[in-house]
Amino acid sequence: MKKLDQHVLDLQDGKEAALASLIDEFSEKLLFFAYKIIKNKNIAEEIISDSFIKLWERRGNFSSIECIKSFLFLVTKNACLDALKQSRSKFEHSESFLMDLKTDTQDVLTKIIYYELIDLIAKEIEKFPKKQAQIIQLSLIEGRSTEEICEELETTPSTVYFARSKAISTLKQVFKQKNISYYQVSFLLSMLWP
Template identity: 30%
Template sequence: MTTDLIRQFNRGHQAAFTTIYDCYQPAIFYFVKKFIPDTAEAEDITAETFIKLWKRRENFDNERSIASFLHITARNASIDWLRSEKKEVHNRQNLIYLLSQDQYTEFQEDIKGEVLRLIKMEIDRLPLKTKQVLLMSYVEGKSNEEIAQLLNIRNQSVRNHKARALNLIRLAIIKNKWLITVMVIL
C-alpha cells in the first residue's frame, strides 16, 4: 500500500477507499465470521467497521494504523454483538473465547481470507468485461443468455469473453472447474 494511496484516501477519494477495502475486507470479514457465523450479521458488522474507517479517514498516515484500527473496531463490534445475544450458548462461548484472546491473535481464517483475496486479485487482472463475464458465470452460475442480457452484449460476445478468460486466467483450479460449465454452453 503506497503512501500516495493513503493520502488519496485521506482526501476522500472513493477509489482509494475501495482499494483499501479490498485489501482488508477478507481478513476482517472472516475474523468476524469466526465468532458470528451468521453471514448477514457478519456482513453488517464488517460494513460498520469500514464506515467508521471512512469517517475517520483523515486520521491515518500509514498502513499499520489502518490495519489495527480495523481489527480493533471489528473485535469490539463483535464483542458488543455477542454480549447482546448472550442467550445463545455458543455466543456466550465465543464471547469468552474472544475476550481471552490477545488483539493480534492469528487465526486460520486469516489464511482463508488471504487466499480468496489473492484469487480475486488474479481475476481482477482480466479486462473489465471479460472479468464480469467470468464472475457471472463462475460465481453466480448464470447462463450465456442471462449474461448477454445483463451486460447488454451479444451472445457471441459472451462466448468470446469466456474464451478470452480461459486463455488469460492463470488459475487451473478455476479454469478446469469452470471449463466444464463453459464446454456445455459454448
C-alpha cells in the same frame, strides 16, 4: 506496498476511490474474522460495513496501512462482541469464549496474522479440484463437521478425510515453495483441523 501507502494519502484527502480499494483489500479477511466470532454471515457483513464507515469517518487519523488494518480488525472485533452480548440467547458461546476475545492489542495482531495466513490458504484452495475445494471450504471456512459435509455434498466420510489429507499435503508443498516453514503451516493446520 507503495500503492497501499498512496491509498492512505488518498483516504486522508477524502477520495472515495481509496476507500473502495481498502474495502477490496480487507473486506474478505474481516468477514472471515467476524464470521468466526459470531457465526452469522449477515450480521458479519453488517459489522464489516459499519467498520468501513467508521474508517471513513476517521480517515484523517491514519498515517499507515498498518494503522488502518489494526483499526479495522479492532473495530470489527468490538462490534462482534457487542452483537454477541445483545443476542446471547441466539448465540450459545461460553463465558470463556467471550473472555478469550477480550484480549490485548498483541493478541489482536496475532489474530490478524492468523487471518492473513488463512487468506493465503484460501487463495491456494481456489486452485484445487472443485469437489476438494468444496470440502475444504465447508470444513475450513464454515467450520462444519464431517457428517454435515457428507450430508450437504452427498459423499462419504472417507472422501472428506481424503480431500482434507490431500489438501494438507498440497498446502505444505505450496508454502514450502514460499519459504513458510513446515512448522508454521503445521501449527496453523493443527488449529484448523484438530
